Amino acid sequence: MVVPVLLASVGVALGTSTASAAKAPRDACQVATGGGAWRLPLTQEFTISSRFGERFHPIDKVTKMHAGTDLVSRPGRGKVVAAAAGTVVRAGVYGGLGNAVVLRHPGGVTSTYGHLARIDADVRPGEKVRIGEVLGLEGSTGKSTGDHLHFEIRVQGVPTDPVPFMRQHQAPLNGDLAGDTAVAAGSRLPAAGMPRKHTVHTNAMPVPAKTLRLYQQAAQAYDVPWTLLAGIGMEETLHGRVDATSSAGARGLMQFLPSTWELMGVDGDGDGKAEIDNDADSIMSAANYLTRSGVRKGPAGVRRALFAYNHADWYVNDVLAYAQAYGGGTLSCVPGEADSLSSEVPKQVEPTLRWAEQHVGDSHQLGAAGPRTWDASSYVQRAYRQVRVYLPRTAAGQRDWLADGHGTRVHPGQERPGDLIFTDSYRGPKEVGDVALVLDPVEKTTLEAKDPASGVITGSYAETETESHIFEIWRPEVPRKHHRR
Incomplete structure (x- = not known):
C-alpha cells in the first residue's frame, strides 16, 4: 500500500545563460541510453557474426550485398526488442529474412529485425511500439544457417551500416552488456x-x-x-x-x-x-x-x-x-549525485535556447503566438522551429506528439538543456496544460512564458515536481542535419 510522502526539493534554481553555462561530467545514464532515443535490439550479451557490406552468401553461394549486421545472443537465443520507438510497417514473412518486423521512425529512418523464431502477437502493422518493447524471439527462419538477429537500418530507404549509426546514437553494438558504461556504473x-x-x-x-x-x-x-x-x-x-x-x-x-x-x-x-x-x-x-x-x-x-x-x-x-x-x-545508473547533471547545451538545441533567451522579457497572453507576445506552448513551439522541429500548438498536443514517436521521455535527474517539462495547469490536475524549456538542469532553471503578470522569464522547476499532479520531461528528436552544427 502506497503511503503519501512529500519528496524534498532539490534546491532553489538561479538564472543562467547558455553562453556561460559550466560544463560537468556526462551522466552515465545518457551514455547507456543515447539520451533515450536508441538502445540495443537484444537483451543479452551478443557477438557480431556478419557485418554490413558485400559478402559471400552462405546459402545462395554468391557475393552480394548484406544490408544489415547479424547479431548472435550469448549463451542462447534471446528476446528481440525495438531499438527505438516507432510504428510497425511490416510484421510477418519477409523474403529471405523469414519472420521479420520493420519499424518506421521519425526522420525517414526504418529498422528491420529479421530471422525471428516468432513475432509477438501484439506486433501488427500500424501499431506503435515503445523503445525496448519486445518484438519477438531471435531465431533462424528464412535463409539462415543458425539462430541470430539480422538488424538493419535504412535512412530514406538507403541501407546504412548499423554499427556507426548506433554508435552515433550512443547505443554501440559492442555486444558486451556487462561492460556497458551504464551497467558498469549501476x-x-x-x-x-x-x-x-x-x-x-x-x-x-x-x-x-x-x-x-x-x-x-x-x-x-x-x-x-x-x-x-x-x-x-x-x-x-x-x-x-x-x-x-x-x-x-x-x-x-x-x-x-x-x-x-x-x-x-x-x-x-x-x-x-x-x-x-x-x-x-x-x-x-x-x-x-x-x-x-x-x-x-x-x-x-x-x-x-x-x-x-x-x-x-x-x-x-x-x-x-x-x-x-x-x-x-x-x-543501469545512479543519478542524483551533485555532478550527475550537465549544464552543457547539446549543439542540436543551441539555436532553440538562443532564440528563447532572446525573447526573455516578452509579454504573455493566452492564445498569442508572437512576435513579442506568447503563451507557454507558442513560445516553445517557435523556439523549436529554429531547428526544424514542428511541435503542435497546445501543450497537451505537444506532449502527445512527442509520445507518438517524435521524442523520448526523460527520467527526472537525467534532463538536459532544451528538454521540455510538461505539467498540469488551471485546466485541471489530470490534463497537461503548461510547458517550459529546461535551461540549466543543475540549477533547475527554465525558460518559459509564465503568465500575464510575469511574461517570458527565466524560471525554476526546483519544486515543480512535488507540487504538480503531472510532471513529465520529454526530449524532442531534432533532424540529423542539426546534430552536426
Missing part, C-alpha cells in the same frame, strides 16, 4: 533480508502476459527492473488477482491511496487520463513513485524507495524476495 537489486511476511508462505506466482507487458513498458519508461515492479504487484494484489480496496482505502493493482494518487498518478496507457483502477496507469505510477523516491540511488536507495511505498521492513524484504524470484535485475 548496481544489482539488493538481496532480501529479514524480517519477511508473505514470502514465508506464498511463493511468487506466474505473471499474466498482459500484466507482464505493462511491467516491462513501465520499466522501460522509468529505467527500473521490471522484476521490481512485479515484486510490488505480487506483494500487493498477486498481479491483480485480488481485486479489492484495502482497509486503508488503497485501490488498484499496485494499491495506491487516493491521496497519494493525486500526487503520483500518471497516464500509463496514453488515453489522456490517470485512473487509479486502470492497470496500466497503476503500474506506470508505481514506477513513477519509485523513481521520485530515489530508487536509482544505489542499493540503499532501492530500500528507501520501497519503504516509502509501504512503511514496513518486512514489506521491503518481501518485494525484494519476489523480485529475485522473477530474475532480479540491474539499475
Whole structure:
C-alpha cells in the first residue's frame, strides 16, 4: 500500500545563460541510453557474426550485398526488442529474412529485425511500439544457417551500416552488456533480508502476459527492473488477482491511496487520463513513485524507495524476495549525485535556447503566438522551429506528439538543456496544460512564458515536481542535419 510522502526539493534554481553555462561530467545514464532515443535490439550479451557490406552468401553461394549486421545472443537465443520507438510497417514473412518486423521512425529512418523464431502477437502493422518493447524471439527462419538477429537500418530507404549509426546514437553494438558504461556504473537489486511476511508462505506466482507487458513498458519508461515492479504487484494484489480496496482505502493493482494518487498518478496507457483502477496507469505510477523516491540511488536507495511505498521492513524484504524470484535485475545508473547533471547545451538545441533567451522579457497572453507576445506552448513551439522541429500548438498536443514517436521521455535527474517539462495547469490536475524549456538542469532553471503578470522569464522547476499532479520531461528528436552544427 502506497503511503503519501512529500519528496524534498532539490534546491532553489538561479538564472543562467547558455553562453556561460559550466560544463560537468556526462551522466552515465545518457551514455547507456543515447539520451533515450536508441538502445540495443537484444537483451543479452551478443557477438557480431556478419557485418554490413558485400559478402559471400552462405546459402545462395554468391557475393552480394548484406544490408544489415547479424547479431548472435550469448549463451542462447534471446528476446528481440525495438531499438527505438516507432510504428510497425511490416510484421510477418519477409523474403529471405523469414519472420521479420520493420519499424518506421521519425526522420525517414526504418529498422528491420529479421530471422525471428516468432513475432509477438501484439506486433501488427500500424501499431506503435515503445523503445525496448519486445518484438519477438531471435531465431533462424528464412535463409539462415543458425539462430541470430539480422538488424538493419535504412535512412530514406538507403541501407546504412548499423554499427556507426548506433554508435552515433550512443547505443554501440559492442555486444558486451556487462561492460556497458551504464551497467558498469549501476548496481544489482539488493538481496532480501529479514524480517519477511508473505514470502514465508506464498511463493511468487506466474505473471499474466498482459500484466507482464505493462511491467516491462513501465520499466522501460522509468529505467527500473521490471522484476521490481512485479515484486510490488505480487506483494500487493498477486498481479491483480485480488481485486479489492484495502482497509486503508488503497485501490488498484499496485494499491495506491487516493491521496497519494493525486500526487503520483500518471497516464500509463496514453488515453489522456490517470485512473487509479486502470492497470496500466497503476503500474506506470508505481514506477513513477519509485523513481521520485530515489530508487536509482544505489542499493540503499532501492530500500528507501520501497519503504516509502509501504512503511514496513518486512514489506521491503518481501518485494525484494519476489523480485529475485522473477530474475532480479540491474539499475543501469545512479543519478542524483551533485555532478550527475550537465549544464552543457547539446549543439542540436543551441539555436532553440538562443532564440528563447532572446525573447526573455516578452509579454504573455493566452492564445498569442508572437512576435513579442506568447503563451507557454507558442513560445516553445517557435523556439523549436529554429531547428526544424514542428511541435503542435497546445501543450497537451505537444506532449502527445512527442509520445507518438517524435521524442523520448526523460527520467527526472537525467534532463538536459532544451528538454521540455510538461505539467498540469488551471485546466485541471489530470490534463497537461503548461510547458517550459529546461535551461540549466543543475540549477533547475527554465525558460518559459509564465503568465500575464510575469511574461517570458527565466524560471525554476526546483519544486515543480512535488507540487504538480503531472510532471513529465520529454526530449524532442531534432533532424540529423542539426546534430552536426
